[in-house]
Amino acid sequence: MSVFVDDDTRVIVQGITGGEGKFHAEQMIEYGTNVVGGAVPGKGGQEVAGVPVYDTVDEAVDAEDADASVIFVPPAFAADAIFEALDTDLDLAVAITEGVPTQDMAKVNKRLSEVDTRLLGPNCPGIITPGESKLGILPGNIFADGNVGLVSRSGTLTYQVVDNLTNRGIGQTTAVGIGGDPIIGTSFIDALSAFEDDDETDAVVMCGEIGGEDEEQAAKFIGEHMDTPVAGFIAGRTAPPGKRMGHAGAIVSGSGTGTAESKINALNAAGVPVGDTPEEVADHVEDFL
Amino acid sequence: MKLHEYQAKEIFADAGIPIPDSQLAESVEEVLDAVDEIGYPAAIKAQVHVGGRGKAGGIKIATDREEAEQYAAEILGMDLKGYTVDRVLVESGVDFVDELYVGVTMDRGEGQPVLMVSTEGGVDIEEVAAESPDAIAREHVDPAFGLHPYQARKVVYNAGVDDDVALDVASILTTLYDLYEDSDASEIEVNPVMITSDRDVVAADAVMNIDEDALFRQPELSELAEESYEDDLERKAGDYGFDYVRLSGNVGIIGNGAGLVMTTLDLVDHYGGSPANFLDIGGGAKAERVANALDMVFSDENVDAVVFNIFGGITRGDEVAKGINEALEQFDEIPKKVVVRLAGTNAAEGMEILNADLVEVEETLEDAVQRAVANAQEVAQ
Numbered sequence: 001m002s003v004f005v006d007d008d009t010r011v012i013v014q015g016i017t018g019g020e021g022k023f024h025a026e027q028m029i030e031y032g033t034n035v036v037g038g039a040v041p042g043k044g045g046q047e048v049a050g051v052p053v054y055d056t057v058d059e060a061v062d063a064e065d066a067d068a069s070v071i072f073v074p075p076a077f078a079a080d081a082i083f084e085a086l087d088t089d090l091d092l093a094v095a096i097t098e099g100v101p102t103q104d105m106a107k108v109n110k111r112l113s114e115v116d117t118r119l120l121g122p123n124c125p126g127i128i129t130p131g132e133s134k135l136g137i138l139p140g141n142i143f144a145d146g147n148v149g150l151v152s153r154s155g156t157l158t159y160q161v162v163d164n165l166t167n168r169g170i171g172q173t174t175a176v177g178i179g180g181d182p183i184i185g186t187s188f189i190d191a192l193s194a195f196e197d198d199d200e201t202d203a204v205v206m207c208g209e210i211g212g213e214d215e216e217q218a219a220k221f222i223g224e225h226m227d228t229p230v231a232g233f234i235a236g237r238t239a240p241p242g243k244r245m246g247h248a249g250a251i252v253s254g255s256g257t258g259t260a261e262s263k264i265n266a267l268n269a270a271g272v273p274v275g276d277t278p279e280e281v282a283d284h285v286e287d288f289l
Numbered sequence: 290m291k292l293h294e295y296q297a298k299e300i301f302a303d304a305g306i307p308i309p310d311s312q313l314a315e316s317v318e319e320v321l322d323a324v325d326e327i328g329y330p331a332a333i334k335a336q337v338h339v340g341g342r343g344k345a346g347g348i349k350i351a352t353d354r355e356e357a358e359q360y361a362a363e364i365l366g367m368d369l370k371g372y373t374v375d376r377v378l379v380e381s382g383v384d385f386v387d388e389l390y391v392g393v394t395m396d397r398g399e400g401q402p403v404l405m406v407s408t409e410g411g412v413d414i415e416e417v418a419a420e421s422p423d424a425i426a427r428e429h430v431d432p433a434f435g436l437h438p439y440q441a442r443k444v445v446y447n448a449g450v451d452d453d454v455a456l457d458v459a460s461i462l463t464t465l466y467d468l469y470e471d472s473d474a475s476e477i478e479v480n481p482v483m484i485t486s487d488r489d490v491v492a493a494d495a496v497m498n499i500d501e502d503a504l505f506r507q508p509e510l511s512e513l514a515e516e517s518y519e520d521d522l523e524r525k526a527g528d529y530g531f532d533y534v535r536l537s538g539n540v541g542i543i544g545n546g547a548g549l550v551m552t553t554l555d556l557v558d559h560y561g562g563s564p565a566n567f568l569d570i571g572g573g574a575k576a577e578r579v580a581n582a583l584d585m586v587f588s589d590e591n592v593d594a595v596v597f598n599i600f601g602g603i604t605r606g607d608e609v610a611k612g613i614n615e616a617l618e619q620f621d622e623i624p625k626k627v628v629v630r631l632a633g634t635n636a637a638e639g640m641e642i643l644n645a646d647l648v649e650v651e652e653t654l655e656d657a658v659q660r661a662v663a664n665a666q667e668v669a670q
Contacts, residue, residue: 154548
């Protein structure tokens with residue numbers, strides 16, 4: 001089992017004619033993902049990475065019977081691309097783009113509440129069900145099929161933690177990158193809840209970071225609704241208040257909310273052990289299994 | 290990106306929000322020229338990006354020329370929470386009877402902008418929010434529709450603002466929301482809006498933060514970005530287009546992806562070292578960018594050793610290795626020891642390319658960080 005994607009997922013790539021879009025479409029195909037087409041305005045009729053390109057998402061989805069889209073579109077056009085994806089009947093849209101203006105995402109967020117499509121991201125590495133399907137930019141070779149679910153706000157941190165798991169022979173059901181921006185589609189709680197309902201996920205790793213209160217809310221959800229054990233990691237313990245640490249969302253406000261300490265305390269209170277290092281996270285997961 | 294008060298006030302004034310008479314001054318003479326024109330009492334306000342300027346001695350009210358000269362001399366050049374004051378705003382003192390707080394920001398939990406109004410203005414609003422949240426009235430705005438004027442009126446009435454000034458305050462709030470949208474702000478605050486004995490409303494302070502991700506469509510505001518840098522290294526990082534934060538330690542840190550770079554900082558601390566900076570080369574970095582990143586950390590005289598931590602996804606290890614070679618081959622003697630850890634996409638190709646004579650290589654994050662911390666400690670001794 002897996003959450004959100006599996007080997008039946010039929011994927012189109014928005015922005016497939018761009019450098020990143022093409023490279024990662026090829027990588028996804030190589031991994032075994034059913035990439036069935038692309039959508040780029042003005043490029044309809046071309047073929048890239050061995051799949052047909054359409055001018056609109058609508059056309060691509062209709063022609064190829066797609067149920068998911070991965071979006072590699074520059075920040076200035078990313079919100080429009082997400083709107084276009086949400087305007088079709090897709091199950092899942094994955095927005096890789098980093099640097100989408102927050103006010104654009106507020107408008108997207110409003111639209112999301114009106115449709116059934118799930119959005120991952122933006123500013124996320126995507127999602128992978130090892131051995132079945134990879135939507136996004138995650139390096140497939142570090143993942144292994146197994147029984148641990150992973151949800152993370154940070155792409156590279158996901159890779160690091162997965163590497164620590166895989167090196168010990170601990171595989172993953174699905175790894176879900178939800179993105180590091182202040183306003184995102186799928187939340188920790190959405191992913192945790194999906195893992196809780198997944199029979200094959202025996203433990204979950206949740207990687208958070210400073211900024212916002214999503215981890216605190218997730219901790220509350222874990223305490224109240226989860227039987228599956230969760231181990232945590234929080235990046236940004238040493239980050240000074242008021243500074244934006246790369247991600248638009250990774251900023252500790254002056255008033256003490258959104259700090260690593262408050263997140264770690266909330267998780268501990270919900271019975272979630274939080275590792276000081278990624279290696280310690282793997283220790284905790286090993287203890288669960 | 291934070292704007293200075295004087296910059297935000299210029300924007301407010303252009304949008305029709307009443308502000309006090311004010312002039313920017315960079316020397317005692319300029320302050321005196323300004324007060325001669327503006328009259329007394331006059332506020333002399335340090336223009337630095339720190340909160341709580343008043344409490345820290347960065348705002349003084351002069352009632353005559355002698356005081357103006359004394360305060361100007363005190364504030365110009367002073368160290369305010371680590372920042373040197375090189376400009377002050379000279380502003381006519383407002384004879385007020387009441388102070389309000391008004392603000393517009395993004396409620397990230399709700400994914401919607403929110404208007405906030407409180408009659409407890411003029412004080413630390415974060416304290417008010419923490420201690421008596423009910424003292425701040427809030428109204429969420431549907432970002433798809435924008436603000437309806439009734440919402441501005443509603444939140445002002447809900448906050449308990451006096452009837453005779455409520456509509457004027459609501460009008461300021463409506464203008465602030467328009468500015469918030471038009472300028473891609475992440476936050477706009479006025480604390481306080483002063484109500485004078487004549488029942489006029491005046492924005493006596495101005496806070497504006499702009500969403501850096503939206504600067505591509507804010508050409509006029511982008512020009513102000515230059516002024517928001519706090520030192521030469523941050524300016525250099527801005528020119529290179531890096532996410533960079535200077536910290537107080539001696540281990541230089543370069544990595545890809547905010548979460549992994551923050552984790553590297555945390556591990557440096559965990560293993561007994563002290564991070565000198567946060568530097569995220571971002572996703573998909575090419576060789577030149579990698580070389581620029583090394584140039585950045587080498588330029589920081591506090592850095593004693595460097596750890597380069599890459600876990601490639603969209604970033605490719607071979608590109609990173611090329612950049613490291615390029616940057617280091619130009620030195621006869623490499624200024625600081627560099628520990629490299631490469632994993633992920635094309636890491637194997639990268640390890641083949643990487644010139645092992647120039648760097649120390651470690652396979653795991655933990656080992657790389659510990660080695661860099663040891664290198665830094667060796668230099669520091």
